[in-house]
Amino acid sequence: MVEVSTFQLIKMGDLNHHGTLFVAKALEWLSETGFITACHAYEDPNELVYRGMDDFKFLKPADKGEILRFTGKIINVGTTSLTVSVKACSFADKDNSDPYCMGKITYVVIDKETRKKKAHNIPKEIMCEHK
Numbered sequence: 001m002v003e004v005s006t007f008q009l010i011k012m013g014d015l016n017h018h019g020t021l022f023v024a025k026a027l028e029w030l031s032e033t034g035f036i037t038a039c040h041a042y043e044d045p046n047e048l049v050y051r052g053m054d055d056f057k058f059l060k061p062a063d064k065g066e067i068l069r070f071t072g073k074i075i076n077v078g079t080t081s082l083t084v085s086v087k088a089c090s091f092a093d094k095d096n097s098d099p100y101c102m103g104k105i106t107y108v109v110i111d112k113e114t115r116k117k118k119a120h121n122i123p124k125e126i127m128c129e130h131k
């Protein structure tokens with residue numbers, strides 16, 4: 001089972017015109033955590049590419065000064081792909097029960113010479129349910 005956490009402090013430059021966390025910044029942090037999580041399952045980052053994101057939701061605004069914990073878990077292992085669920089919660093929300101935003105990101109393994117997708121042979125045991 002793979003679970004990876006990263007942390008971000010929301011600063012002035014991360015805000016939108018409402019004065020809350022800008023969606024593009026949240027997506028950047030979400031996809032960084034997703035990629036780092038995927039690299040724990042497949043260790044060559046040069047052969048791992050982003051394919052798509054599903055079910056991205058922004059559920060409540062996040063304020064300047066908040067420390068966010070992004071938690072990535074592998075929820076599906078296919079033939080060439082793996083899917084990581086990432087949740088962003090307050091640092092104080094110890095059980096990740098009240099996320100600010102979340103999404104499911106799929107990565108595909110490619111051959112670094114041909115750039116064509118290839119089977120990764122990652123064992124399904126690394127998957128877990130994201131509560």
Ligand SMILES: CC(=O)SCCNC(=O)CCNC(=O)[C@H](O)C(C)(C)COP(=O)(O)OP(=O)(O)OC[C@H]1O[C@@H](n2cnc3c(N)ncnc32)[C@H](O)[C@@H]1OP(=O)(O)O
Binds near residue numbers: 035049077080116
């Ligand atoms: C980290 C980065 O920034 S990487 C840079 C940005 N990304 C890129 O440049 C990648 C550009 N895209 C590509 O080169 C190609 O689309 C590839 C090689 C990734 C995939 O090739 P495609 O022919 O489009 O892939 P295809 O549609 O068959 O999907 C491949 C796998 O992803 C899975 N997949 C694709 N979309 C989704 C999705 N939305 N949700 C879940 N799984 C998905 C498929 O089911 C398949 O899985 P499997 O082989 O494990 O059964």
